[in-house]
Amino acid sequence: MNLHLHSPASSPAIRFSKVFGIALIGLALSHCSKKTEDANTNTVTIGVVGALTGALAHYGKDEENGVRLAIDDLNAQKIVIAGKPVVFKIQSEDDQADPRNATAAAQRLVDAHVNAAIGHTTSSTTLPASALYNAAGIPLIACAVTNPKYTQQGFPYAFRLIANDVQQGQTLAKIAAQHFGAKRIAIIDDRSAYGVGMADEFEKYLKTLNGNLIARESASDKETDFNAVLTRIKGKNPDLIFFAGNDGQAAAMIIQVRNLGITAQFIGGDGMNTPEFIKLAGKSAEGVVITSAGLPLEKMPQGASFKQRFEQKYGPVQLYSPYYYDATQVIAKAMQAANSTDPKVYAPKIKDTNYAGVTNQIQFDDKGDLKTGQITAYQVKDGKWVELVGVN
Numbered sequence: 001m002n003l004h005l006h007s008p009a010s011s012p013a014i015r016f017s018k019v020f021g022i023a024l025i026g027l028a029l030s031h032c033s034k035k036t037e038d039a040n041t042n043t044v045t046i047g048v049v050g051a052l053t054g055a056l057a058h059y060g061k062d063e064e065n066g067v068r069l070a071i072d073d074l075n076a077q078k079i080v081i082a083g084k085p086v087v088f089k090i091q092s093e094d095d096q097a098d099p100r101n102a103t104a105a106a107q108r109l110v111d112a113h114v115n116a117a118i119g120h121t122t123s124s125t126t127l128p129a130s131a132l133y134n135a136a137g138i139p140l141i142a143c144a145v146t147n148p149k150y151t152q153q154g155f156p157y158a159f160r161l162i163a164n165d166v167q168q169g170q171t172l173a174k175i176a177a178q179h180f181g182a183k184r185i186a187i188i189d190d191r192s193a194y195g196v197g198m199a200d201e202f203e204k205y206l207k208t209l210n211g212n213l214i215a216r217e218s219a220s221d222k223e224t225d226f227n228a229v230l231t232r233i234k235g236k237n238p239d240l241i242f243f244a245g246n247d248g249q250a251a252a253m254i255i256q257v258r259n260l261g262i263t264a265q266f267i268g269g270d271g272m273n274t275p276e277f278i279k280l281a282g283k284s285a286e287g288v289v290i291t292s293a294g295l296p297l298e299k300m301p302q303g304a305s306f307k308q309r310f311e312q313k314y315g316p317v318q319l320y321s322p323y324y325y326d327a328t329q330v331i332a333k334a335m336q337a338a339n340s341t342d343p344k345v346y347a348p349k350i351k352d353t354n355y356a357g358v359t360n361q362i363q364f365d366d367k368g369d370l371k372t373g374q375i376t377a378y379q380v381k382d383g384k385w386v387e388l389v390g391v392n
Helices: 012-039 057-076 099-111 123-136 148-152 165-179 193-208 227-234 247-259 275-285 303-314 321-338 343-350
Strands: 042-050 084-094 116-119 140-142 158-160 185-189 213-218 240-244 265-268 289-293 375-381 384-387
Touching: 042 057, 042 099, 042 321, 057 084, 057 116, 057 303, 057 321, 084 099, 084 321, 099 123, 116 123, 116 321, 123 140, 123 148, 123 158, 123 193, 140 321, 148 158, 148 193, 165 193, 165 240, 165 265, 165 289, 165 375, 185 193, 185 227, 193 213, 193 240, 213 227, 227 247, 240 247, 247 265, 247 275, 275 384, 303 321, 321 343
Parallel strands: 042 084, 042 116, 116 140, 140 158, 185 213, 185 240, 240 265, 265 289
Antiparallel strands: 289 375, 375 384
């Protein structure tokens, strides 16, 4: 009889136990290493809120991607603040350009204790949300918000990276009364904080130029059928129509203007300054004039390089992505200057910003507005936006 003796060490159960034990030790060591790494790394979260879905999603995604590109660049620099390597990350929230969603999205960022916030896409969403960031002590940099009220609320850490409606409204009034010499001017706003604010500034300055306003009309920013409003205006024989609203509505409106046989010059603000407007309006876009905050992308201090890098990753620039890129860099520079990522410590340093950005040499006045806000006028020629020279 042959006896086969197995040593305890060679039994399957024992061998499994050893392997499992080694694995657990490895996992524990890995976990400890991760905890040590986390303890030695400071994660900075930049909150971004905008219209990531809905009619203005092409703006929102463009804005979000501007921040993403900046974060990639910052992380590549391996920045150290207060002795710790800093890793920047983004937390995106979608407000669908709806004021109610905007406050909910802002609250989510506040609850997440983000280090800074950038947004929102519209004045109507930013104005109510800004109070929440202010109460939480979180700096907010607005890059697409032109309503003057945003920086008139007395919030110490509310900043704006583009020219406001006062500047745009004045330039548009000059275009209407002086460049085109219009004698019978009609205004249509979209009832939003952005549209009403810009229309008000246009009307106010038009009066100083002795312009003749024959009609002031409104249409909700959700409307697409403007025939009733346009028919009333047509009866007053306008030679210029100013629309204060965004690109999708503007495209639908100019098509209906031409279909009604209205030949008046059509002008608008920065909300129309996108490739999307021309795509949607088609041939009806030809000759339309708008103003937009800032310089043309190709004339921005670092516009050409930004355009190349951005479009390689994300496709065509819509409008505000370079400003969102700059806003992210401004926040990082303030943190480095303060040697802290704590909003209570670094936020005052934003006021001292003197940064050579993609869009401009960035400095803020005592209200948080950009000191050197610029305005550029454009006209659609042969299906493209072309700078309209001689207008300021």
